[in-house]
Amino acid sequence: MKRMEEKLKAFEELLKIMDRLREQCPWDREQTMDSLRNLTIEETYELADAIMDQDMVEIRKELGDLLLHIVFYAKIGSEKGEFDITDVIRGINQKLVFRHPHVFGERKVKDAGEVIENWEEIKRKEGNRSVLSGVPVSLPAVIKSHRIQDKARAVGFDWQNREEVWDKVIEELQEVKEEVINGHSKDKMEEEIGDLLFSIVNAARLYGIEPETALEKTNRKFIKRFSYLEDQANRSGRSLKEMTLEEMEQIWQEAKSR
Numbered sequence: 001m002k003r004m005e006e007k008l009k010a011f012e013e014l015l016k017i018m019d020r021l022r023e024q025c026p027w028d029r030e031q032t033m034d035s036l037r038n039l040t041i042e043e044t045y046e047l048a049d050a051i052m053d054q055d056m057v058e059i060r061k062e063l064g065d066l067l068l069h070i071v072f073y074a075k076i077g078s079e080k081g082e083f084d085i086t087d088v089i090r091g092i093n094q095k096l097v098f099r100h101p102h103v104f105g106e107r108k109v110k111d112a113g114e115v116i117e118n119w120e121e122i123k124r125k126e127g128n129r130s131v132l133s134g135v136p137v138s139l140p141a142v143i144k145s146h147r148i149q150d151k152a153r154a155v156g157f158d159w160q161n162r163e164e165v166w167d168k169v170i171e172e173l174q175e176v177k178e179e180v181i182n183g184h185s186k187d188k189m190e191e192e193i194g195d196l197l198f199s200i201v202n203a204a205r206l207y208g209i210e211p212e213t214a215l216e217k218t219n220r221k222f223i224k225r226f227s228y229l230e231d232q233a234n235r236s237g238r239s240l241k242e243m244t245l246e247e248m249e250q251i252w253q254e255a256k257s258r
Helices: 004-024 026-030 033-053 056-079 085-098 112-125 141-154 162-182 186-206 211-235 245-257
Strands: none
Touching (some): 004 026, 004 056, 033 056, 033 211, 112 141, 141 186, 141 211, 162 186, 186 211, 211 245
């Protein structure tokens, strides 16, 4: 394990590099918080991809890219006289200590679920009037649904028995089918499908499954199998449009078996 002195020295070097880039690099000088925002989102997704792949080399690299962005924002903040990296670090230090009284204080907890309940209570003391106020508006919908449900659970708004959620999923599915069969408006069908998806996210949460991760794994599985289908079609000198659904299904089953 690296000693603390080595870690601090490496971080100090990064801060010095950032100072020099801001002074001497034309591109870095032009950047603002607004111009960095989309790049930060991109870097976050690249880290998420690396985590999905369990690629430790890429995870390390992407963490470095994100750390650079944090230092960059802090540098811009210091130039505006608003805050610097010290303020950023002290702020998170204070928050972590305050929100973990079971570690840094006398409070006792029995499990991780009670820790989450305590967090929500502490957040309300900090001035968050709504339990759901801490959920970012711009989160992807699946992740957002999961976070909303998780926060509601922390104050006791949840199923008493998780098996009960399946009745809700079936109910929502039936409502979708009725809307489609009856040919109601697109808005109404959209609403019912949204309710169905929300209930499925709820079911995943209750069984300890991250729905975003589960869906992304399915996305990747589909891409892999579809790529195999395209490759086999190309090898036979045909396009997918020239193949029958039965022929494609046969190759699809081959892809599944592989």
